[in-house]
Amino acid sequence: MKRTRQPEVPSAIPPANVAGLRWLAGFHRDAVACLDTWHSGDLAEIPLKHLAAVQVSATLGIRAVQRLDPIGPVLHSVGRGTVEFLVAPTTMLVDQPGVRLLRDGALLCPPPGRAVEQRRVPVWVVEPDGIGRLMDIQMVLGAVAAEYAHFATDPQDGSVGVTDATVGPRSASAVASFFAAARRAADSA
Helix, strand or coil, X not given: CCCCCCCCCCCCCCHHHHHXXXXXXXXXXXXXXXXXXXXXXXXXXXXXXXXXXXXXXXXXXXXXXXCCCCXXXXXXXXXXXXXXXXXXXXXXXXXXXXXXXXXXXXXEECCCCCCCCCCCCCEEEECCCCCCCCECHHHHHHXXXXXXXXXXXXXXXXXXXXXXXXXXXXXXXXXXXXXXXXXXXXXXX
């Protein structure tokens, strides 16, 4: 059996993040080129071939992170105002308001443990840890559903029907639809 050589991690990248860097770079078609891109201070495109991502608005995503334990990699795409939870590739259809399942294309990712010196670029909310942990899609959808329900009524006055262009209309019927879709997704998994 031929043994694959581990890509060298440039010395400028903090040693504490070597496992996370190698793990994430392993999803790139050329792990060494990916590490070189990060070493030069740029973002790398990580293909969504062996990964998928649950994308929600930053408002929902940041709050949903606080509900999850254990947690895997979570990316905040600052310029787009979204949060992406990295999950295993799936054929599941997600039919929930304000949620997109990304299975094609690529995510622009900064190196774990290091900031990219550009404005409005993605940042890790939770960095890849290098042990291969991805988010459980059912847990993510449940946490997002709970936050969506929280936003459905304004905690200040209990009113319903406030609108958020990113998330969609917040109404009792939208919340009911969201939970019904979450149950369907859970049943089909």
